[in-house]
Amino acid sequence: xxxxxxxxxxxxxxxxxxxxxxxxxxxxxxxxxxxxxxxxxxxxxxxxxxxxxxxxxxxxxxxxxxxxxxxxxxxxxxxxxxxxxxxxxxxxxxxxxxxxxxxxxxxxxxxxxxxxxxxxxxxxxxxxxxxxxxxxxxxxxxxxxxxxxxxxxxxxxxxxxxxxxxxxxxxxxxxxxxxxxxxxxxxxxxxxxxxxxxxxxxxxx
Numbered sequence: 001x002x003x004x005x006x007x008x009x010x011x012x013x014x015x016x017x018x019x020x021x022x023x024x025x026x027x028x029x030x031x032x033x034x035x036x037x038x039x040x041x042x043x044x045x046x047x048x049x050x051x052x053x054x055x056x057x058x059x060x061x062x063x064x065x066x067x068x069x070x071x072x073x074x075x076x077x078x079x080x081x082x083x084x085x086x087x088x089x090x091x092x093x094x095x096x097x098x099x100x101x102x103x104x105x106x107x108x109x110x111x112x113x114x115x116x117x118x119x120x121x122x123x124x125x126x127x128x129x130x131x132x133x134x135x136x137x138x139x140x141x142x143x144x145x146x147x148x149x150x151x152x153x154x155x156x157x158x159x160x161x162x163x164x165x166x167x168x169x170x171x172x173x174x175x176x177x178x179x180x181x182x183x184x185x186x187x188x189x190x191x192x193x194x195x196x197x198x199x200x201x202x203x204x205x
Contacts, residue, residue, distance in 0.1 A: 003155055010151040018048040018165035021152060022136065025163040026053060029134030035059045035123070036138070038066070038074040039189045041174050044166055045138040047183055050081045056136070058083045059126045063118040064094035065103070065192045073186035080184075086130070088122040103192045115193040132160055139164040 013021050026032055034049050034056055036042050049056055060074070078085055090097075097117065104110040135156065141148055152167045166174065178185055 006151070006153050006155070010153050013152050014168065018045075019052050021163065021165040022049055022052045025134050025136070025153075025161065026056075029132070029161060031130065031132045032134035032136065033057045033059055033127075033130050033132040034136035035061070035126075037061070037063075037191065038070050038077065038186070039191070040185060040187045041166075041171070041178075042138055043077055043183045043185060044169075044174050044177055045136060046077060046081055046083060047181055048165060049136050050083060054082050055084055057130055058085045059088065059123075059130065060085055061088045061119060061122040061126060063192060064090060065118065065190065067188050067190050069186050069188035070190075073184065076184060086126065088126045090118045090122055092117060111193075119193050127158075127160075135160045135162045137162055137164050138166060140169060141167055142170075 013024065016024075032053075034045065036046060036058055037060070046058065049058075066074075077083065097114070101110050101114060104114050139150060139162070141150075150162075150164070150167070152164055154162045154164075156162055169177075175185075177183075
């Protein structure tokens with residue numbers, strides 16, 4: 001799909017139920033994937049995608065720094081939803097990295113290398129192996145300035161069609177979706193590459 005087609009499709013898809021957006025996107029690609037970090041409300045996109053096609057690869061780039069609650073939440077969702085998880089981890093262990101650099105502060109020059117090691121390199125490796133043409137994400141309007149500039153459909157810098165079925169949904173709507181579908185949520189989450197909630201790590205830029 002070309003970039004000039006996006007406005008037309010975004011206008012047509014706005015207000016459509018997430019599962020219908022997902023089904024539409026699957027018809028427009030041959031190799032869909034979904035990425036997740038099991039952060040709060042990720043269960044919504046995981047449930048919606050699995051509801052349409054449970055065989056879609058679920059790429060989980062585990063930084064190695066998730067909270068115990070997040071790891072338990074991930075295992076619960078993998079089992080409950082029957083997710084086809086493809087796990088990618090950094091090439092260096094967290095213990096080794098902690099001994100060398102720890103978790104650098106945002107203004108530390110080492111923070112860029114830290115982010116590269118724990119998130120960006122595993123993500124690139126995953127995308128190179130799966131070579132998707134459709135990428136489901138749980139990006140939502142209001143999360144960051146960058147995400148506010150996107151829409152339900154956008155193109156990655158490599159030309160992959162990014163699909164965010166819940167883009168215009170607020171927390172209250174997601175809470176209702178989770179309650180309706182008897183889905184758990186988990187808020188004790190930590191991303192060492194972002195630190196601040198409204199900061200991008202570089203994965204979606």
